[in-house]
Amino acid sequence: MADPEEHPTDQPECPSLGGGGLLPAELRAWMLLLAATGAVEQRLRAVVKETLDVSHDEFLVLCLLAEQPEGGLRMTRVAELLGRPKTRLTYQIACLQHGGLVTRRSVCGDKRGIEVALTDKARHLLKEASAPLATTVTESLARFMGPEQCAAMRGLVPDVAGDAGAE
Incomplete structure (x- = not known):
């Protein structure tokens, strides 16, 4: 596993949006997205x-639920x-429920439907x-x-440092 304190110039270069390789733009963009997601x-x-004492997958569940207005x-x-199997999700929800972070209830009019919500x-x-x-x-x-990737990402995450990668 790479040392998290390595300087960015010690890392292999991130896939570029600029082209020049064998991949079409759509696959280059996908590779950039995967690289950025993996780093995060x-x-x-x-x-x-x-901070939350939950797994990363449980955190993703909490984030989805946090974005629900009602x-x-x-x-x-x-x-x-x-993109998770329902059986795996059932276990994660049970862990979150045990921690007092979510509630589960039957959906009105649907015996099989279960709705989960944040506490x-x-x-x-x-x-x-x-x-x-x-x-x-x-x-x-x-x-x-x-710098190129940060410029592209700023459209989605405005606070990404403008001079990143130039360190």
């Missing part, structure tokens, strides 16, 4: 565990959005953890991407 996930795992989501929809405890924890988690995301993106 690698650094975020430890911060999530430290109520929660059906478990089948959460599984679809995260007040989870909302409070996410609010407290938001700043360090957001900082981890922006620092990870800036650290592992060159």
